[in-house]
Amino acid sequence: MSLKDTLITRITASGPLSLATYMAEALLHPAHGYYTTRDPLGAQGDFITAPEISQMFGELLGLSLAQSWLDQGAPAPFALAELGPGRGTLMADILRATRSVPGFHASAQITLVEASPTLRAAQIATLDGHNITHVDSTAQLPDAPLWLVANEFFDALPVRQFVRAGDAWRERCVGVQGDALTFGLGPEGPQPDLTHRLDDTKDNDLIEVSSAAQNAVREVGGRIAVYGGSALIIDYGDWRSLGDTLQAVRQHAKTDPLESPGNADLTTHVDFEALAGAAAPAAHSRLTPQGVFLERLGITKRAQVLAQGLTGDALETHIAAHRRLTHPDEMGNLFKVLGLFPTTASPPPGLSE
Numbered sequence: 263m264s265l266k267d268t269l270i271t272r273i274t275a276s277g278p279l280s281l282a283t284y285m286a287e288a289l290l291h292p293a294h295g296y297y298t299t300r301d302p303l304g305a306q307g308d309f310i311t312a313p314e315i316s317q318m319f320g321e322l323l324g325l326s327l328a329q330s331w332l333d334q335g336a337p338a339p340f341a342l343a344e345l346g347p348g349r350g351t352l353m354a355d356i357l358r359a360t361r362s363v364p365g366f367h368a369s370a371q372i373t374l375v376e377a378s379p380t381l382r383a384a385q386i387a388t389l390d391g392h393n394i395t396h397v398d399s400t401a402q403l404p405d406a407p408l409w410l411v412a413n414e415f416f417d418a419l420p421v422r423q424f425v426r427a428g429d430a431w432r433e434r435c436v437g438v439q440g441d442a443l444t445f446g447l448g449p450e451g452p453q454p455d456l457t458h459r460l461d462d463t464k465d466n467d468l469i470e471v472s473s474a475a476q477n478a479v480r481e482v483g484g485r486i487a488v489y490g491g492s493a494l495i496i497d498y499g500d501w502r503s504l505g506d507t508l509q510a511v512r513q514h515a516k517t518d519p520l521e522s523p524g525n526a527d528l529t530t531h532v533d534f535e536a537l538a539g540a541a542a543p544a545a546h547s548r549l550t551p552q553g554v555f556l557e558r559l560g561i562t563k564r565a566q567v568l569a570q571g572l573t574g575d576a577l578e579t580h581i582a583a584h585r586r587l588t589h590p591d592e593m594g595n596l597f598k599v600l601g602l603f604p605t606t607a608s609p610p611p612g613l614s615e
Contacts, residue, residue, distance in 0.1 A: 264294070264524075265287065265291055265294035265295075265523045265524040266443065266522060266523050266524075268294070269284070269287060269436075269443065269523060270438050270441070273436070273437055273438045273443075274438055277437075278435035278437040278446060279435060279436045279437075280422050280433060280435055280436075281420070281421060281423050281434060281435065281508070282421055282422045282472075282473070283420070283436075284420075284436040284523070285420035285421065285528050286420045287523065287524075288523035288524055288526075288528055289418060289420075289527075289528060291524060294523075294524040295524055296524055296525065296527055297377065297378040297380075297381070297418075298377070298378050298379065298380070299380065299524070311352075311413060312352075312413060312414075312496070312552075312587060312593065312597075313348065313351040313352035313355060313413065314348075314349075314351060315583045315586055315587060316580070316583035316584070317355050317358075318561055318564050318568070318583070318584070318587070319352070319355070319556070319587055320351065320352045320353075320354070320355025320356050320359065321355050321358070321359035321564065322359075322556060322559040322561055322564065322612075323352070323355075323356060323413075323496075324355060324356030324358075324359040324360045325359055325360065325559065325611075326494065326610045326611045327342070327356065327360075327411065327494065327610065328359075328366050329610070330491075330492040330603070330607075330610040330611065331363075331366060331491075333608060334407070334490050334491070334492075334604075334607055336365055336366075336369070337369070337407040337490060338365065338368070338369035339369050339406060340369055340370060340406055340407040340408065340491065341373050341403060341404045341406050341407065341408045341410070341491075342370040342371065342372050342373070342409050342410075343374070343375065343408060343409070343410040343411075344373075344410065344411050344412070344413075345375045345400065345410065345411075345412035345415040345478070346375065346376065346413075346414065346415035346418070347374045347376055347385050348384075348385075349384040349385060349388050350385035350386075350387075350388030350389045352413055353372065353374070353385070353388075353389060354388050356411070357372075357389075357392060371395065371404060371406070372392055372393065372394040372395065373394070373395050373396075373403060373404060374394055374395070374396050375396075375398070375399060375400055375402075375403070376396055376398075377398060377399075382396055399478070399481075400478045400479075400481035401481050403481060403485060405485065405488075405489065406485075406489055407490040407491045408482065408489060408490075408493070409492055409493075410482055410491070410492075410493040410494070411493070411494045411496075412482075412493065412494070412495045412496070412497075413496045413497070414497055414498075415495075416475045416478070416495065416499075416532045416537065417497050417498060417529040417530060417531065418527070418528070418529050419472050419474040419478065420472065420474050421470040421471060421472040421508075422470070422471050422472075422473075423468055423469070423470050423471075423506065423508070424453060424456060424468070424469055424470075424471065425447060425466060425467070425468050426459075426460075426464065426465055426467045426469075427450045427465060427466075428450075428465065429452075429460060430452055430453075431451065431452075431453045431456060432447040432448055432449065432451075433447070433448040433451075434446075434447055434468065435447070435448050436520065442520070443520040443523070444520065455471070456469070462502070462504075463504070467504065467505075468505055468506050469503050469504060470503045470506075470507065470508075470530055470533065471503070471536070472530075472536070475532070475533075475536065475537060475540075476536055476537070476539075476540035477540075479537045479540045479541045479602075480540045480541065482544075482602065483540065483541025483542060483543070483544035483602055484543075484544070486544040486602055486603065486604060487542075487544040487605070490607070491603075491604075492601060492602060492603040492607070492609075492610045493541075493544075493601065493602040493603075494599060494600075494601055494610060495532075495534075495599065495600045495602070496552060496597055496599050497532040497597065498531055498532065498596050498598070499531035499532030499534055500531065500532075500533075500534065500549075500598070501533075501535045502533060502534075502535045503531065503533035503535075503536070507530045507531035508528065508529075508530050509529055509530075510526040510527065510528050511527045511529070512525060512526040512527070532598075534598060538600060543605065544602045544603065544605075545602070545603055545604065545605045545607075545609075545615070546600060546603075547599075547600060547601035547602075547603070547609040547610070547613035547614060547615060548613065548614050548615060549598050549599070550598065550599045550600075550612070550613055550614070551590075551594060551595045551597070551598060551599075552587070552588070552594055552595075552597035552598065552599055553587070553588040553589065553590060553593070555599040555612045555613065556588050556594075556612070557588060558612045559611060561584065561587070561588060562584070562588075565580065565581075568580060569581070599612070600613075601613040
């Protein structure tokens with residue numbers, strides 16, 4: 263039985279599912295979930311992330327984290343962590359770029375938060391030669407100084423959607439019509455946690471709320487506030503959620519998010535305001551476009567150095583990668599960067615308060 267058939271049977275018996283429950287099943291179902299059954303990255307997968315585009319991305323993030331570590335007194339030991347590490351490419355680039363930073367590798371306890379057995383295996387292969395520890399969630403991160411990166415992690419966490427109806431809200435749910443999954447709205451009801459959104463929304467406006475994202479960043483911010491460290495969160499989204507941003511991608515093309523659960527990646531835009539609030543008492547940086555962040559860290563100079571040894575197609579690919587990561591019409595403005603750090607420290611390099 264397919265996951266779609268399983269969900270139809272479940273909904274028929276027990277009623278509609280919240281979008282968050284549907285997303286969790288579609289992405290992480292033990293037997294049929296998108297992330298638990300495949301490697302979704304790269305040309306043979308369904309999408310490509312920044313670390314797969316160019317080594318420059320991970321190198322600059324690594325140097326930002328290492329400088330932040332030095333600025334906070336180079337505590338040892340410390341946790342060097344990544345949320346949703348994909349194939350391990352980003353962490354490999356971070357480690358390569360920081361190998362000459364005195365004491366950084368010797369003090370780092372590499373910790374990867376990964377739920378997918380398939381991707382855990384890929385990470386172990388990519389990071390061969392490094393001592394790494396896998397954990398299932400941010401709640402299992404070490405109680406220690408924490409330097410962490412999360413690239414395209416929070417966009418894949420389940421969200422609930424609510425549509426405003428006067429001073430109340432109706433939850434958008436997944437139901438069944440015939441032999442198909444379909445969206446519908448639940449009954450009107452109060453949502454005390456959304457009272458603050460009555461000031462900036464009107465009837466029929468839709469907002470998205472991710473308890474999973476807030477819980478995850480709460481663990482990260484709590485450790486940084488107590489033990490020190492910093493975090494770089496890179497994702498697409500904006501300061502505040504407004505509108506339906508759910509999308510499904512399969513084989514590098516958009517598809518219906520309800521058509522084939524378990525066979526397409528599901529994401530939503532990140533609500534960075536909610537992340538910053540949940541991370542308190544850790545401080546947060548100003549939300550910064552990815553292109554601006556990378557330019558502040560010197561990506562153009564790094565690109566010029568790497569270009570000196572390239573010709574022909576390799577050079578053209580390199581130039582295109584630099585543009586894709588930084589140009590406002592590509593990932594430069596769509597993706598944003600939020601930094602977390604102790605109130606007694608400065609933001610990681612590339613970011614400002």
